[in-house]
Amino acid sequence: MLHTLPFDISSLHAAYAQGLDPAAVMEEAHRRIGAAGDPGIFLHVLEPAALQAQLAQLGAFDPDSKPLWGIPFAIKDNIDAAGEPTTAGCPAYAYEAGADAFVVGVLRAAGAILIGKTNLDQFATGLVGVRTPFPVPLNALDPAIVPGGSSSGSAVAVAHGIVSFSLGTDTAGSGRVPAALNGIVGLKPTLGALSATGVVPACRTLDTISIFALTVGDAYKVFAAAAVFDPADSYARPLVLAESPVAAPTFRVGVPDTASRRFFGDAVQAASFDATLESLRERGAEIVELDFGPLYAIAEMLYDGVWVAERYTVIEALLREQPEAVLPVTRAIIQRAEKFSAADAFRGFYRLQDLRREALAVADAVDLLCVPSIPTFCTVAELEADPVGPNSRLGTYTNFVNLLDMCAIAVPVRTRADGRPGSVTLIAGRGEDARIAAVAAVLQQDCAAPLGATGWPLPQAADVLPVANRDEIALAVVG
Amino acid sequence: MLHTLPFDISSLHAAYAQGLDPAAVMEEAHRRIGAAGDPGIFLHVLEPAALQAQLAQLGAFDPDSKPLWGIPFAIKDNIDAAGEPTTAGCPAYAYEAGADAFVVGVLRAAGAILIGKTNLDQFATGLVGVRTPFPVPLNALDPAIVPGGSSSGSAVAVAHGIVSFSLGTDTAGSGRVPAALNGIVGLKPTLGALSATGVVPACRTLDTISIFALTVGDAYKVFAAAAVFDPADSYARPLVLAESPVAAPTFRVGVPDTASRRFFGDAVQAASFDATLESLRERGAEIVELDFGPLYAIAEMLYDGVWVAERYTVIEALLREQPEAVLPVTRAIIQRAEKFSAADAFRGFYRLQDLRREALAVADAVDLLCVPSIPTFCTVAELEADPVGPNSRLGTYTNFVNLLDMCAIAVPVRTRADGRPGSVTLIAGRGEDARIAAVAAVLQQDCAAPLGATGWPLPQAADVLPVANRDEIALAVVG
Numbered sequence: 001m002l003h004t005l006p007f008d009i010s011s012l013h014a015a016y017a018q019g020l021d022p023a024a025v026m027e028e029a030h031r032r033i034g035a036a037g038d039p040g041i042f043l044h045v046l047e048p049a050a051l052q053a054q055l056a057q058l059g060a061f062d063p064d065s066k067p068l069w070g071i072p073f074a075i076k077d078n079i080d081a082a083g084e085p086t087t088a089g090c091p092a093y094a095y096e097a098g099a100d101a102f103v104v105g106v107l108r109a110a111g112a113i114l115i116g117k118t119n120l121d122q123f124a125t126g127l128v129g130v131r132t133p134f135p136v137p138l139n140a141l142d143p144a145i146v147p148g149g150s151s152s153g154s155a156v157a158v159a160h161g162i163v164s165f166s167l168g169t170d171t172a173g174s175g176r177v178p179a180a181l182n183g184i185v186g187l188k189p190t191l192g193a194l195s196a197t198g199v200v201p202a203c204r205t206l207d208t209i210s211i212f213a214l215t216v217g218d219a220y221k222v223f224a225a226a227a228v229f230d231p232a233d234s235y236a237r238p239l240v241l242a243e244s245p246v247a248a249p250t251f252r253v254g255v256p257d258t259a260s261r262r263f264f265g266d267a268v269q270a271a272s273f274d275a276t277l278e279s280l281r282e283r284g285a286e287i288v289e290l291d292f293g294p295l296y297a298i299a300e301m302l303y304d305g306v307w308v309a310e311r312y313t314v315i316e317a318l319l320r321e322q323p324e325a326v327l328p329v330t331r332a333i334i335q336r337a338e339k340f341s342a343a344d345a346f347r348g349f350y351r352l353q354d355l356r357r358e359a360l361a362v363a364d365a366v367d368l369l370c371v372p373s374i375p376t377f378c379t380v381a382e383l384e385a386d387p388v389g390p391n392s393r394l395g396t397y398t399n400f401v402n403l404l405d406m407c408a409i410a411v412p413v414r415t416r417a418d419g420r421p422g423s424v425t426l427i428a429g430r431g432e433d434a435r436i437a438a439v440a441a442v443l444q445q446d447c448a449a450p451l452g453a454t455g456w457p458l459p460q461a462a463d464v465l466p467v468a469n470r471d472e473i474a475l476a477v478v479g
Numbered sequence: 480m481l482h483t484l485p486f487d488i489s490s491l492h493a494a495y496a497q498g499l500d501p502a503a504v505m506e507e508a509h510r511r512i513g514a515a516g517d518p519g520i521f522l523h524v525l526e527p528a529a530l531q532a533q534l535a536q537l538g539a540f541d542p543d544s545k546p547l548w549g550i551p552f553a554i555k556d557n558i559d560a561a562g563e564p565t566t567a568g569c570p571a572y573a574y575e576a577g578a579d580a581f582v583v584g585v586l587r588a589a590g591a592i593l594i595g596k597t598n599l600d601q602f603a604t605g606l607v608g609v610r611t612p613f614p615v616p617l618n619a620l621d622p623a624i625v626p627g628g629s630s631s632g633s634a635v636a637v638a639h640g641i642v643s644f645s646l647g648t649d650t651a652g653s654g655r656v657p658a659a660l661n662g663i664v665g666l667k668p669t670l671g672a673l674s675a676t677g678v679v680p681a682c683r684t685l686d687t688i689s690i691f692a693l694t695v696g697d698a699y700k701v702f703a704a705a706a707v708f709d710p711a712d713s714y715a716r717p718l719v720l721a722e723s724p725v726a727a728p729t730f731r732v733g734v735p736d737t738a739s740r741r742f743f744g745d746a747v748q749a750a751s752f753d754a755t756l757e758s759l760r761e762r763g764a765e766i767v768e769l770d771f772g773p774l775y776a777i778a779e780m781l782y783d784g785v786w787v788a789e790r791y792t793v794i795e796a797l798l799r800e801q802p803e804a805v806l807p808v809t810r811a812i813i814q815r816a817e818k819f820s821a822a823d824a825f826r827g828f829y830r831l832q833d834l835r836r837e838a839l840a841v842a843d844a845v846d847l848l849c850v851p852s853i854p855t856f857c858t859v860a861e862l863e864a865d866p867v868g869p870n871s872r873l874g875t876y877t878n879f880v881n882l883l884d885m886c887a888i889a890v891p892v893r894t895r896a897d898g899r900p901g902s903v904t905l906i907a908g909r910g911e912d913a914r915i916a917a918v919a920a921v922l923q924q925d926c927a928a929p930l931g932a933t934g935w936p937l938p939q940a941a942d943v944l945p946v947a948n949r950d951e952i953a954l955a956v957v958g
Contacts, residue, residue: 204829230844236833311819313829327953337574342788342819342827350792355714 004030006226006354006456007164009071009218009251015354016061023071026051029072029115032162038440040137041153041162043077044085046118054113066111067225074166076150077117078124079209080198082476088200089122092325097359101198102230103209104168105445110225115163115192118153124148124202124309127177127394128383131327136380140182140453146379146425148178148394150202151210155182155286158212159452165213165222166351169203173398174300175210176410180373182450183421186410187219190430191402192237194223195230203310204235206302206402214451215459216411216441223433240431244301250284251439253277255368257289260296262396266376272422273372276413279446280370280439287364294358299399301355303333303392306348307403324328353405359404363429368436371397373410373423397425407433411440412449422449481507485935486643488550488697495540501592505530506567508551508594511641517536518814519616520632520641522556523564524595533592545590547705553582553636553645554719555629556596557603558688559677563916567679568611569599571804572797580677581647581709582688589704594642597632601809603648603681605629606656606788606873607862610806620663620900623855627657627873630689634661637691638931644692644701650681651781652877654689655889659852662900663931664923665889666690666916667697669909670881682789683714685781685881693930694938695890695920702912719910725855729763730918733845734755738766739775741875745855747894749810750903752851755892759849759918760927767845773837778878780834782812782871785827807865831882838883842908847915850876850891850903876904886912890919891928893934901928 002024005015012025024097033042063069063246073080078088080097081104087094102106108114121131129152130136138145140159147156151168151174155178170188179186187210194209201207209226213219229238255277256262257356263270277287301307311334318325319335326334363369374398378390401408406427413422450459481503484494488501490870491504512521540745542548554560557567559576560583568575579587585838587593598830600610617625619638630647633656646830647654649667658665666689680686689703693699709715734756735741752888756766780786790813797804798814805813842848854876857869880887885906892901903922905915 056712180600205825231836234829234836306821306824310825313825337822338820340821341817342785342821343791343816343826345682345785345821346789346792350713356709357713 001379001450003031006454007072008214008217008451008456009068009164009221010459012015012071012164013063016070020348021057022055025070026072026113026115029162032080032160036160036162038138038157040135041117041156041177042074043087043119043153046084046114050083051113054108055075058111067221068107068110068117069163071112072115072163073107073112074116074154074163074311075114075117076120076154076166076168076199077136078120078169079104081114081117086117086200088124088248089120089134090318090325090423091133093315097198098445102195102233102327103226104198104474105132106228107222108119110251116168118150118151118157120151122327123200123311123315123334123469124150124171124331124389125172125330127398128378128391129178130380131231131329131384134460139446140232143383144379145181145385145420146205146380148181150174151212151433155184155186157415158214158452159184159455161214161452161454165211165218168210168212169199169202170209170210171402173395175206175264175362176373176398179212179395179410181377182452183450185213185216185412185440187213187223188401189223189227190407190433191255191405191431192235193227195228195233195236197233201310201314203307205310205425206307206427208402212234214456216437216444219409220437239433249366250286253280253285253365254288254290254363254369256371260292262375262395263372264376268416269372269376272414272416273424275278276422276443276447277370279443280324283442283446290362290365292362294362295354295400295404295414298352298355298359298403299395301348301352302308302403303395304382306340308334309337309340309345345387356404357381359400363404363406367428368432368439369427371394371425372425377420394415401427405430409433409436409440411444411449413443415450422447437439462465482510485933486551486640487693487930487935487938488547488643488700489938491550491643492542492548495549501537502534505534505547505551505592508641511639515639515641517617518636519598519614521553522566522613522632525563525593527561529905530592533587534581537590538687546700547586548590550643552586553595553596553633553642554593555599555633555647557599557679558583558646560593564597565596565679567603568599569612569804570612571796571801576677576850578677579655581674581706581712583677585705585707597630597636597645600629600653601629601806602679602794602813603629603650603653603788604812605807605870606652606877607857607870608657609663609859609862612806612810623858624660624861624899625862627660628716629653629690630657631696634663634665634691637661637693638663638933640693640931640933644690644697647689647691648678648681648686650686650690650881652674652874654691655852655877655887656873658691658889659900660856660901661931662891662902664692664695664698664891664919666692666702667880667887668702669886669912670884671714672706672718672912674707674708674712676712680789680793682733684785684789685786687881693933693935695888695916695923698888699913699916710835714838720914724801729765729847731767732759732764733767733769733842733848735771737849739771739786741854743855743872747895747899748851748855749759751895752903753891755901757890757921758892758922759769762925767953768846769841771841773841774835774879774883777834777838777882778874780824780827780831781878781882782874785811785819785824788819788824798847806884810828822838822918835883838879842883843886846907847911847918848906850904850906851878852876852904856899857929862950881904884909886910886915888915888919890939892922892926894929901926915934
């Protein structure tokens with residue numbers, strides 16, 4: 001029954017091994033777009049000819065040489081696909097891409113099939129997903145709450161099971177907040193691991209492509225395929241995975257101490273976080289309470305500080321020539337850059353450097369950090385009343401990560417007592433991507449978290465080992 | 480005969496081992512200040528009580544536990560010494576330092592004796608050494624040519640043999656250009672290897688303390704003693720020396736190709752450079768001609784680009800409240816920062832990042848680079864006619880180094896045919912300080928270069944080995 005076939009990679013590959021035609025899977029993906037009944041998810045769906053051209057390149061089913069053979073995916077509309085429009089959520093900015101973004105090309109070469117381009121907070125500026133001139137995508141689990149952004153459409157498409165995975169981008173949390181709000185996985189790689197060639201920048205020094213999937217295993221599989229060094233991207237860095245072992249059977253997980261937990265009155269979220277830490281303890285984690293003050297101080301620098309000038313460099317001409325083409329809320333944020341001088345920029349870097357020392361001293365005391373992915377939820381109605389405050393709150397636990405050159409993964413955990421999705425984010429230093437993915441995979445299994453809005457069962461991950469040491473778990477998840 | 484005793488470390492330690500009193504050496508240093516007859520070298524000489532306090536800390540002669548026991552040194556007057564004034568070359572900016580700069584404290588603990596603070600281009604802005612409201616220091620070899628800057632007094636003091644070594648600072652070349660102009664060694668460490676605590680910044684992201692000495696061995700000995708990690712300096716980095724070996728008996732030395740050599744018509748300097756490359760060849764170097772275009776493009780960004788805003792952050796209040804307290808030429812340079820926005824700053828970083836990729840691709844093809852330290856000389860009279868142009872030319876081969884996170888050492892070579900000092904600078908990547916020092920030591924020996932203006936013989940360096948591989952030569956020089 002194709003209509004009910006789960007689109008996680010294992011299920012699809014099992015079906016392909018049995019002879020399923022990938023063209024039928026693409027048709028089913030289109031059917032699911034219609035079934036979702038939400039015109040806000042996709043800004044552009046590829047024409048049949050463009051789909052057919054990709055299928056023609058596949059060759060015989062061969063998941064060894066093409067680990068993503070026949071896997072449908074979508075990309076945020078600030079990422080280029082050859083011959084397709086890129087809007088970055090702003091029609092006045094739109095252009096037809098001459099070539100695939102580097103990562104899109106790599107994924108297609110690995111057998112993945114692009115089916116469309118997804119909605120976003122304009123210019124990837126926002127964490128809510130409603131700052132778009134197009135129809136607003138609806139949260140896949142509860143239309144009353146915001147879908148999260150800026151990678152809204154990409155997250156919702158995965159949560160509905162329309163595609164197996166999708167690409168977002170993440171500067172302040174755009175690849176993690178929408179994952180939490182839609183009950184899926186959001187993998188935010190180490191900066192520079194995924195090429196930025198062919199991506200409309202937000203803050204070029206802090207951006208990365210991110211990956212949404214239903215399971216940690218799928219997200220990591222896509223990441224491993226995509227992490228190819230691109231010499232043409234000046235900010236690309238070869239990914240060197242960390243090797244230092246964690247002593248089995250315990251590992252140290254740093255969490256905000258009582259004084260630095262922020263839930264804005266959401267006691268259900270607080271209880272959900274505590275329950276998740278208990279699950280980690282049962283797997284051998286030693287929970288270490290830390291003062292997150294230095295991390296929050298860094299987080300506040302991102303939107304209040306000089307980095308907004310990076311966004312300004314992207315649309316300076318547009319702001320001057322057609323300011324009305326930019327959404328008022330987005331324009332107000334980005335035009336703040338005009339008040340900052342180059343001297344202010346350097347003062348910001350000095351302050352960041354000082355705060356980094358403090359924050360890394362905190363983080364170095366543990367093997368990884370675990371935080372709530374979001375402090376609380378935000379309804380569409382709340383956001384209409386105040387378009388900025390709730391947006392800022394959503395970034396509480398995400399804003400500091402890229403400024404600290406850390407990697408992160410948002411993972412679904414037990415559904416909260418009120419039925420809303422649970423999510424925590426694991427965070428570690430540059431290059432520790434495999435290690436936090438391994439812990440996240442265990443956590444997803446242990447919590448038997450639902451897979452977005454699909455109702456599909458969590459695949460039994462034969463390749464997830466108990467957390468033992470960094471090398472072993474890295475291998476386990478990569479495999 | 481104390482009057483003729485060379486002040487290199489080996490000679491002084493040999494004399495101390497024979498019973499020489501360090502107080503007598505300090506008296507002799509004071510006599511040499513008078514004998515030099517140049518009131519522009521020192522801005523401040525320590526009082527007898529301050530000298531006596533240092534001598535009282537020395538204990539018995541013990542060069543093993545105190546490798547700089549009884550060694551007189553001077554520091555540029557933008558570096559703090561407890562209880563002494565710091566002016567940065569600007570009386571209106573002056574303050575009395577509450578504590579030693581971290582590096583000064585480390586050197587004193589290693590037995591070095593501070594005797595005074597030296598003149599500089601105001602706020603370390605300049606490569607000429609004449610941009611000071613105090614008497615201009617005279618070049619130690621030829622008073623018609625500029626002393627070089629910004630660390631003018633520190634270089635001249637060493638070239639006269641008044642002190643064994645001195646500290647400068649180096650952002651654009653301030654630790655190398657004056658070394659070349661006075662016939663001494665200028666060691667510019669990897670950024671972050673020497674603490675910046677207690678140093679008046681020029682460009683905080685690009686500054687380092689530098690070391691002047693008569694011999695490469697002495698400069699490296701001081702560097703090794705000073706390179707202590709300072710956790711209070713946010714830009715400090717533990718020095719990790721590079722380990723990759725160079726295949727004996729050859730090593731690859733990159734030099735500007737014919738099209739990218741710049742001597743501004745100075746054929747004597749061109750011939751001097753060629754002769755030095757021949758000396759390197761005789762030691763097994765393979766000379767590789769490289770297009771230095773990408774490196775020059777980076778060099779141009781330093782003074783023309785947004786980094787001048789870093790200097791602005793240091794004296795913004797002074798410029799606003801007492802602009803006339805800053806020299807007109809210095810003020811004009813630093814006020815250029817006012818035209819740059821934060822967006823301009825980020826555009827500058829993006830361009831630098833792109834150029835870095837190109838430049839490092841050039842540099843990665845070889846084991847080290849060798850350039851003329853200066854393209855040509857500049858007379859005091861020329862600079863009076865044009866205070867900016869000749870200054871810029873002096874930075875031709877130095878400006879790009881800190882922007883590329885490379886280390887460098889300026890080393891005296893054969894005296895030029897016209898009697899002016901010869902000098903080349905060896906450059907390599909971050910952490911390769913020991914390796915370029917080893918090659919520099921060999922070059923200084925082979926060229927039998929004069930030691931500044933002292934007329935002293937070059938000490939036979941028993942510890943300089945032929946260039947064999949990176950590890951061996953590093954050990955040879957450190958020992």
